Amino acid sequence: xxxxxxxxxxxxxxxxxxxxxxxxxxxxxxxxxxxxxxxxxxxxxxxxxxxxxxxxxxxxxxxxxxxxxxxxxxxxxxxxxxxxxxxxxxxxxxxxxxxxxxxxxxxxxxxxxxxxxxxxxxxxxxxxxxxxxxxxxxxxxxxxxxxxxxxxxxxxxxxxxxxxxxxxxxxxxxxxxxxxxxxxxxxxxxxxxxxxxxxxxxxxxxxxxxxxxxxxxxxxxxxxxxxxxxxxxxxxxxxxxxxxxxxxxx
Amino acid sequence: xxxxxxxxxxxxxxxxxxxxxxxxxxxxxxxxxxxxxxxxxxxxxxxxxxxxxxxxxxxxxxxxxxxxxxxxxxxxxxxxxxxxxxxxxxxxxxxxxxxxxxxxxxxxxxxxxxxxxxxxxxxxxxxxxxxxxxxxxxxxxxxxxxxxxxxxxxxxxxxxxxxxxxxxxxxxxxxxxxxxxxxxxxxxxxxxxxxxxxxxxxxxxxxxxxxxxxxxxxxxxxxxxxxxxxxxxxxxxxxxxxxxxxxxxxxxxxxxxxxxxxxxxxxxxxxxxxxxxxxxxxxxxxxxxxxxxxxxxxxxxxxxxxxxxxxxxxxxxxxxxxxxxxxxxxxxxxxxxxxxxxxxxxxxxxxxxxxxxxxxxxxxxxxxxxxxxxxxxxxxxxxxxxxxxxxxxxxxxxxxxxxxxxxxxxxxxxxxxxxxxxxxxxxxxxxxxxxxxxxxxxxxxxxxxxxxxxxxxxxxxxxxxxxxxxxxxxxxxxxxx
Ligand SMILES: Nc1ncnc2c1ncn2[C@@H]1O[C@H](COP(=O)(O)OP(=O)(O)OP(=O)(O)O)[C@@H](O)[C@H]1O
Ligand SMILES: [Mg+2]
Numbered sequence: 266x267x268x269x270x271x272x273x274x275x276x277x278x279x280x281x282x283x284x285x286x287x288x289x290x291x292x293x294x295x296x297x298x299x300x301x302x303x304x305x306x307x308x309x310x311x312x313x314x315x316x317x318x319x320x321x322x323x324x325x326x327x328x329x330x331x332x333x334x335x336x337x338x339x340x341x342x343x344x345x346x347x348x349x350x351x352x353x354x355x356x357x358x359x360x361x362x363x364x365x366x367x368x369x370x371x372x373x374x375x376x377x378x379x380x381x382x383x384x385x386x387x388x389x390x391x392x393x394x395x396x397x398x399x400x401x402x403x404x405x406x407x408x409x410x411x412x413x414x415x416x417x418x419x420x421x422x423x424x425x426x427x428x429x430x431x432x433x434x435x436x437x438x439x440x441x442x443x444x445x446x447x448x449x450x451x452x453x454x455x456x457x458x459x460x461x462x463x464x465x466x467x468x469x470x471x472x473x474x475x476x477x478x479x480x481x482x483x484x485x486x487x488x489x490x491x492x493x494x495x496x497x498x499x500x501x502x503x504x505x506x507x508x509x510x511x512x513x514x515x
Numbered sequence: 516x517x518x519x520x521x522x523x524x525x526x527x528x529x530x531x532x533x534x535x536x537x538x539x540x541x542x543x544x545x546x547x548x549x550x551x552x553x554x555x556x557x558x559x560x561x562x563x564x565x566x567x568x569x570x571x572x573x574x575x576x577x578x579x580x581x582x583x584x585x586x587x588x589x590x591x592x593x594x595x596x597x598x599x600x601x602x603x604x605x606x607x608x609x610x611x612x613x614x615x616x617x618x619x620x621x622x623x624x625x626x627x628x629x630x631x632x633x634x635x636x637x638x639x640x641x642x643x644x645x646x647x648x649x650x651x652x653x654x655x656x657x658x659x660x661x662x663x664x665x666x667x668x669x670x671x672x673x674x675x676x677x678x679x680x681x682x683x684x685x686x687x688x689x690x691x692x693x694x695x696x697x698x699x700x701x702x703x704x705x706x707x708x709x710x711x712x713x714x715x716x717x718x719x720x721x722x723x724x725x726x727x728x729x730x731x732x733x734x735x736x737x738x739x740x741x742x743x744x745x746x747x748x749x750x751x752x753x754x755x756x757x758x759x760x761x762x763x764x765x766x767x768x769x770x771x772x773x774x775x776x777x778x779x780x781x782x783x784x785x786x787x788x789x790x791x792x793x794x795x796x797x798x799x800x801x802x803x804x805x806x807x808x809x810x811x812x813x814x815x816x817x818x819x820x821x822x823x824x825x826x827x828x829x830x831x832x833x834x835x836x837x838x839x840x841x842x843x844x845x846x847x848x849x850x851x852x853x854x855x856x857x858x859x860x861x862x863x864x865x866x867x868x869x870x871x872x873x874x875x876x877x878x879x880x881x882x883x884x885x886x887x888x889x890x891x892x893x894x895x896x897x898x899x900x901x902x903x904x905x906x907x908x909x910x911x912x913x914x915x916x917x918x919x920x921x922x923x924x925x926x927x928x929x930x931x932x933x934x935x936x937x938x939x940x941x942x943x944x945x946x947x948x949x950x951x952x953x954x955x956x957x958x959x960x961x962x963x964x965x966x967x968x969x970x971x972x973x974x975x976x977x978x979x980x981x982x983x984x985x986x987x988x989x990x991x992x993x994x995x996x
Contacts, residue, residue, distance in 0.1 A: 313951050314950075314951075315947050317943065317947070336950070336955075337947065337950035337951055338950045338951075338953050338954060338955045340951075341950070341951055341952055341953035342953050345951075346951075347951050349948065349951075352948070353942070353944050353945050353948045354945075355945060355948070355949075355962070355963060355966055356939075356966055356967060357965070357966025357967055357968070357969040357970075358962055358963070358965070358966035362962075363952070363962070366954055366958065366962060367949075367952040367953050367954055368953075370952075370953045370954050370955070370958060371953040374953070406966070423952065427952070427953070
């Protein structure tokens with residue numbers, strides 16, 4: 266579904282991704298771990314098409330289509346979703362209005378009419394229940410004054426609304442309390458199917474107990490330096506990253 | 516659409532004036548220049564009574580002794596007042612005409628503006644008094660209003676038909692000598708609207724006037740007088756558009772609102788006079804004096820969405836004369852390219868327990884300059900006066916400017932005055948966030964700007980809010996296709 270080949274990307278002439286290879290098939294869950302500053306969020310941004318970063322080499326394919334010339338919004342229309350590590354605030358724009366706009370823009374791109382208000386309300390009700398979000402919350406300005414955990418839960422609510430093909434969750438677990446983590450994880454699990462894929466960026470094993478990955482990758486210095494099964498995460502939790510850093514330095 | 520500051524800037528600059536067309540209507544135009552003869556000629560042309568002619572002449576003499584103010588944060592070539600024609604009426608105008616008889620060219624012009632008369636007719640509960648250049652050509656709903664005793668007509672007619680009202684109130688809120696432009700307007704105004712709501716009457720519909728500038732090199736000097744008698748209510752909408760012209764055009768209107776005891780007036784404006792092209796050439800100079808007087812328990816709300824004009828100088832104000840009176844000012848001012856706006860309000864608290872609220876939203880893009888200038892004055896006998904002011908600025912790109920000049924003069928210790936101000940920028944991260952959710956850059960900007968302006972947009976009557984939102988999008992996004 267998502268195929269990344271020898272991907273190099275830089276910002277202001279500083280190379281951050283230095284040859285990433287990753288293939289994510291439909292139905293799979295991949296975890297990406299790695300030390301701070303190793304390039305995890307950058308990889309997520311580049312997949313989503315953030316033009317702040319320049320792709321200098323390599324390619325990203327979604328369902329066989331090269332994404333090089335595809336704008337961020339078109340990638341979104343094609344089913345790429347990014348749950349941001351630091352969601353931004355948009356004052357005066359309610360969560361509901363924002364979602365309504367997002368959904369209708371995607372529909373417009375596909376030549377569909379706006380979603381009827383009735384259906385929209387039904388969808389909002391259904392998804393807010395899934396994530397146990399108080400409806401009052403949805404009339405507040407997007408992310409404005411939201412607590413860290415509320416922002417993350419709101420990201421997953423948006424994911425639920427948009428039903429993406431490839432969802433990248435960038436440290437969605439950090440900031441969530443124990444109950445919220447369970448709610449959000451079970452939400453993600455319910456949304457998971459054989460037709461979509463999830464990439465989890467995380468520092469902690471705990472999330473992976475709820476959303477069990479098929480593969481775990483370690484990113485270091487802009488490269489995947491190790492891949493394995495879910496047991497790799499346990500090993501990392503125990504040993505840290507130093508042994509890998511040394512291994513790759515050789 | 517990719518978004519970088521550079522690209523956004525380009526995108527904004529590509530916006531051309533949507534209403535930049537010119538309808539060729541034969542008109543009856545005075546020679547350029549201003550002197551007593553011209554003032555008398557205007558008065559004569561309008562078949563005015565002698566007292567009106569004298570009133571104009573008084574104003575003209577005061578104006579001659581005045582100097583154009585230059586304290587505002589705007590820079591422009593001062594208009595040559597002897598190089599302007601002070602009267603221009605479409606030849607086809609006839610006050611007895613019904614809407615159906617209106618010149619097809621005019622109707623075409625309205626169609627281009629999206630305010631075709633046909634459409635207006637369908638707009639229920641909106642009476643339209645259309646002013647083209649300086650003469651009203653059509654008035655609708657007059658009958659419905661007359662049944663309630665409401666008078667809504669061109670001011671030129673009111674001078675003849677209701678001289679007692681005009682004489683009693685005109686110049687009481689904005690005296691002839693108030694300021695340079697007001698004096699000029701008082702001398703040469705050619706038309707505008709007059710409205711009187713009798714005691715205890717709630718005006719059943721929103722009253723609306725669309726102004727246009729259609730003749731090259733003519734100035735527009737509208738004069739509006741609105742009187743809400745005791746315990747009455749009226750909501751008045753004013754919308755403006757002007758066709759594209761190369762030379763700068765002058766617009767110096769005067770609006771006077773009188774809210775008697777217990778009356779409430781809502782005055783909403785959407786202003787999109789031609790702002791000049793993207794090189795800063797052309798555009799309307801908009802120097803407007805708008806002021807309201809509130810008697811006991813009266814309330815006046817000014818709501819404005821300003822997207823047009825090359826230079827704007829405008830401070831809708833409230834004199835809170837009566838005890839317990841309330842003044843409100845809600846404003847969105849958008850500047851782009853080389854536009855300059857210096858706008859804000861004055862709240863003069865004279866009565867006890869008077870309250871004022873000021874919410875100002877300034878949006879600047881391109882190389883424009885956007886200034887908020889506000890005065891809150893609490894008089895010594897205005898016990899327990901309260902004011903809340905909030906001025907927010909939103910910047911797009913790095914070449915524009917936003918400025919806030921809040922002046923506070925409190926002469927009474929019991930006054931409670933709060934002032935808040937913020938400045939923010941549309942960030943690349945906000946745009947990318949929207950893009951990632953499938954919203955393109957153009958739509959994202961519209962969304963962010965609408966969110967920023969929401970508190971003010973919410974104050975507009977429904978049909979106007981939709982138009983205002985459209986205007987904000989047009990002003991900022993350009994014709995990116
Ligand atoms: N816009 C930018 N300008 C300059 N440097 C950047 C920019 N974005 C990222 N970087 C740098 O790229 C490197 C990788 O950053 P990235 O955010 O991808 O790390 P990360 O793996 O997500 O880290 P964390 O675990 O702390 O979230 C860091 O050194 C960061 O400072
Ligand atoms: Mg990160």
